[in-house]
Amino acid sequence: MAASLQSGNRASGLNEVNVLRTTRQYEWVIEKFSELPSRKLKSATFSGPNDDGVKWLLHMYNNVDGANKGYLSLYLMLTPSAINAQKVVSLKVKIFSSSKWWPPVSAKFFDAKVDSTKGWGWSKLIKRKLLLKKSNGYLNNDTLRIFFELSTNETPDRCDADDAAEANTALLANQEELLMTSEGEYNDCVLVCKDDVTVHTSKTFLAAQSAVFRAMLRPNSGFQEAQTGRITVGDYNSVVMTEVCRFASCGRVENIEELVEELVAAADQYDLPELKQLCVKRMCSTIAKENVSRRLVIADLYNLAPLKQAVFNFIKSNGLDLTDYKQLVTTAHHQNLLFELIGALSLQK
Numbered sequence: 204m205a206a207s208l209q210s211g212n213r214a215s216g217l218n219e220v221n222v223l224r225t226t227r228q229y230e231w232v233i234e235k236f237s238e239l240p241s242r243k244l245k246s247a248t249f250s251g252p253n254d255d256g257v258k259w260l261l262h263m264y265n266n267v268d269g270a271n272k273g274y275l276s277l278y279l280m281l282t283p284s285a286i287n288a289q290k291v292v293s294l295k296v297k298i299f300s301s302s303k304w305w306p307p308v309s310a311k312f313f314d315a316k317v318d319s320t321k322g323w324g325w326s327k328l329i330k331r332k333l334l335l336k337k338s339n340g341y342l343n344n345d346t347l348r349i350f351f352e353l354s355t356n357e358t359p360d361r362c363d364a365d366d367a368a369e370a371n372t373a374l375l376a377n378q379e380e381l382l383m384t385s386e387g388e389y390n391d392c393v394l395v396c397k398d399d400v401t402v403h404t405s406k407t408f409l410a411a412q413s414a415v416f417r418a419m420l421r422p423n424s425g426f427q428e429a430q431t432g433r434i435t436v437g438d439y440n441s442v443v444m445t446e447v448c449r450f451a452s453c454g455r456v457e458n459i460e461e462l463v464e465e466l467v468a469a470a471d472q473y474d475l476p477e478l479k480q481l482c483v484k485r486m487c488s489t490i491a492k493e494n495v496s497r498r499l500v501i502a503d504l505y506n507l508a509p510l511k512q513a514v515f516n517f518i519k520s521n522g523l524d525l526t527d528y529k530q531l532v533t534t535a536h537h538q539n540l541l542f543e544l545i546g547a548l549s550l551q552k
Contacts, residue, residue: 225252225354225355226353226354227249227250227352228352230348231261231349231351232347234345236335236342237335241265242264244262246262251292252292257290261324261349264277265331274329274331275331275334276324276327277324277325278322279317281317292315292353292354293315294311294323294324294352294354295352295354296325296349296351297349298334298349308328308341329341391405391406392405393432394436396436396441397439400440406432408451412451438468444469446459447478450475450481463482463489466482467505479505486507486513490517495518495521498510499511515543
């Protein structure tokens with residue numbers, strides 16, 4: 204197993220890709236990536252863009268336990284020898300794919316204040332399973348290549364955070380108006396829903412958010428849906444699938460209070476993790492005596508640990524009467540759910 208930082212100078216172990224007056228580019232090459240243990244990995248040290256003698260390095264966390272388990276995390280650090288040093292830098296990172304169907308993983312931050320105790324980076328740069336899947340093309344011969352660029356300034360057209368947020372809001376609003384109210388003339392995909400109503404949407408946005416739709420709609424996949432752009436959705440009505448499409452294209456949902464339990468089921472079935480997370484958050488905040496038993500069953504059915512814990516906490520605080528227990532017994536499909544509930548209640552005493 205080997206991990207090296209490559210720049211043009213092989214004698215020093217640094218293989219530099221490009222040097223400009225205020226920019227340096229590097230490629231971190233990590234061989235046998237799939238065999239890496241779940242731990243922190245440090246790159247070799249490298250020079251910054253100003254040749255001021257200060258050394259830098261990258262910290263990569265590979266599938267470590269905690270909130271970021273299952274993800275690749277990456278942070279830029281100054282070496283401990285840079286005592287009391289603080290640098291303002293910008294960093295761009297890319298992981299390229301050899302597959303024409305997958306775009307490069309791309310991330311950047313601007314004008315971050317980095318020192319030897321505080322790094323800057325991304326706790327969830329990319330899901331590890333996406334890197335490991337051969338067809339995605341991110342690993343060549345089980346080798347991960349992270350291309351990054353460190354600079355002391357950024358392009359003059361960079362907008363500040365407020366401008367970016369405003370532009371993003373306007374962009375999403377325009378997308379929503381075009382895709383959700385245009386009666387299909389700008390869409391290339393039709394969902395035939397449970398109530399025999401069709402919902403027009405975009406293949407691109409569906410595929411971007413859902414691994415299931417991505418596989419189904421991929422050109423030359425052999426699926427009929429890829430050729431016709433017509434997908435039969437037998438489990439959900441048009442109201443639910445309209446909101447699934449709205450989230451895929453615009454990042455928001457209408458009437459989530461009324462639809463949340465159906466939406467989380469659709470998000471689970473079609474693998475829309477961000478929509479699923481949104482639904483879980485809303486269900487956790489709206490647990491009530493009238494829905495607590497149903498929410499517990501949903502948490503168990505779709506393996507929603509945060510929701511299950513929120514239900515247990517609600518039951519501990521509010522209790523359950525005989526009617527609630529009977530409802531749970533008649534709706535629960537797994538005996539272990541009752542045992543979990545009894546265990547949670549016993550901890551209350």
